[in-house]
Amino acid sequence: MAEARWLEVSLIVDGELAEAVADVIGRYTSQGVVMEQAVRYNDEESEGVPYGPVKVFGYMVVDSTLEQRRMKLEEALWHLSQIQPLPPAEYREIEDQDWMAAWREHYRPIPVGEKLMILPAWIELTDEQRIPIKIDPSMAFGTGTHPTTQLCLALLEKHLRAGDAVIDIGCGSGILSIAAVKLGASRVLAVDIDQAAIRSTRENAALNGVVDQIDSGVGSLNEILVGYYTLRRAPLVLANILAPVIIRMFGEGLADTLTKGGKIILSGILDEQSPAVEAEAEMHGLQFVERMIQNDWVGLVYQKP
Structure with missing residues (x-):
């Protein structure tokens, strides 16, 4: 043959x-x-x-x-x-x-931030200074190449406190959720409106040996707020979506997913869209913490007083 x-x-x-x-x-x-x-x-x-x-x-x-x-x-x-x-x-x-x-x-492999290294599933990390995040690159839901993902990972590294629970809205490949667990999060709730993204998240969580710490499901902000999942609020929330969606979600109660003193990392924001997102965050009572820029993209961190 x-x-x-x-x-x-x-x-x-x-x-x-x-x-x-x-x-x-x-x-x-x-x-x-x-x-x-x-x-x-x-x-x-x-x-x-x-x-x-x-x-x-x-x-x-x-x-x-x-x-x-x-x-x-x-x-x-x-x-x-x-x-x-x-x-x-x-x-x-x-x-x-x-x-x-x-x-x-x-x-x-793609080094991100100070501590992380994104790897395809078949490569073993030889750099002991970095934490490996294994991703199956055959799924195009966030493999670490996009500036918004890299911004989110770098900010996550800076602002996650060991033992915190984390909510990841729009989890895609699960790359941020997996990184959160490996950086010390006690547990993560990962949600996405796309069933294929949830499947990808679960497969990648298994690759990284963190299945037990990540609760994933199809859904979005509303399902979190009504208590459909294990978490309704968390000390750290991740939203790597698009600026118009972030703005709409603030109107639907995005700030309510934060515990007192909790932080939210916002990404998927083009430079010219940043002022509108910042205004919306402040209108909902959040305080500015940090802005990080890569190419034309902006990552923001806000905190609940």
Whole structure:
């Protein structure tokens, strides 16, 4: 029997677009999507910092349906490019025996903040100075390449106190929830409106050996406030969503998820949207603690008096 052949499809985009592109590519490829971010090393002993563009790629099996799938993929990428310009997709054919090696060879650990390292599931961390967060990169729900995820992780590292409970609203891949447990949270409630995100969160929690500390479920703010889950309030709340959603949630009681003296980390906010989010947080009685900026994105920390 002839070995299967694969067509690699790849685009090089910035971190902001990487997950949207991965979502599109993942609809038409087998075995998931890979996101590779360059890491700059300052010297031989440097642990590196992520920078620059992200290469997003996946593999399509070469068969009689290939041209039809490729045409649909190109059409989907064209629609995405109408929102934000994209480079053309590149294609190259590879033999089956190179398949798994090609898939894995590109994926590199991403250092974030002072303490964390995001790893693909199959790599063991050799840097004992950093805490490993293992993520299955075949799920494009937050693999650590997006500036908003990196901002949230860096702020989480600074503001989480050991033993605190945490609520993660819009948990995606579960990357923030897993990091919270590994940084010392006693337990985490992770919610998302997407069933696939909850499945991804549970799978990634299992990869990291933290299933017992993370309670996850489909839902959002309303379900938390009515007591549907194990937590209604927490000393630390994470909301890495989009600015308009954060603003709407403040009107629906987002500040009520904080215990007295509790902090909320807000991300997913473009620079020009930050003043509106800040005004909303202050209108609901929260006090400004910190602002962190990466590229065009802003992470905010507020505290309940």
